[in-house]
Amino acid sequence: MEMWHDLANIYTTLSQWRDAEVCLSKSQAIHPYFASRFHSTGLLHESRGLHQEALINPNHRVSLISTACVLMQLGGQSSSISRSLLTDALRLDRTNPSGWYNLGLLYKADAGTSAWEAAECFEAAAFVEESSPIEPFR
Incomplete structure (x- = not known):
């Protein structure tokens, strides 16, 4: 390769x-x-x-979320980049439970944000996942 x-x-x-x-x-x-x-x-x-x-395709929400997750695992100062990537992904698709869930994880780990913000993201992830169809529309 x-x-x-x-x-x-x-x-x-x-x-x-x-x-x-x-x-x-x-x-x-x-x-x-x-x-x-x-x-x-x-x-x-x-x-x-x-x-x-x-340019990397900034409209590919799956890539944005995946990149944010990897950066979250690295920790350190990459959390602000992760937050930006996740909010961009959610701007593209507000019905993505993975985006909401990972943003909640990021808020939960961040000492500068309240637990309430993380809880809101987790609640949004649960609501979106419950209301999404079993099989995606084609």
């Missing part, structure tokens, strides 16, 4: 876009959700001047 990403990065620095894209497609065929491939793809887009495509 790393070999394909390294080759893609070398081709990107040499402005050989098509070769870089081939390497990234080979990588995707092996493991479609490998994080360093997303990074290499972003570098390729950035070097081609495609700045919008180089």
Whole structure:
């Protein structure tokens, strides 16, 4: 995997876009959700001047929540970033119980917030989960 990403990065620095894209497609065929491939793809887009495509998709709520959860586990000063990611995810989808639940966990762990704020988030998560359909609408 790393070999394909390294080759893609070398081709990107040499402005050989098509070769870089081939390497990234080979990588995707092996493991479609490998994080360093997303990074290499972003570098390729950035070097081609495609700045919008180089950005991480800020509208993918599942990624926002997952990233926030990882940062919460790291602790430290990442809690403010986690809070921002979770509120962004909830701005996109207020009916996401995982977003509410994890925001509640974050508030519960944060000494600067009251237990009431955490309880409100947990209550919202429970309400949303109870009222959501068993099978998602298509």
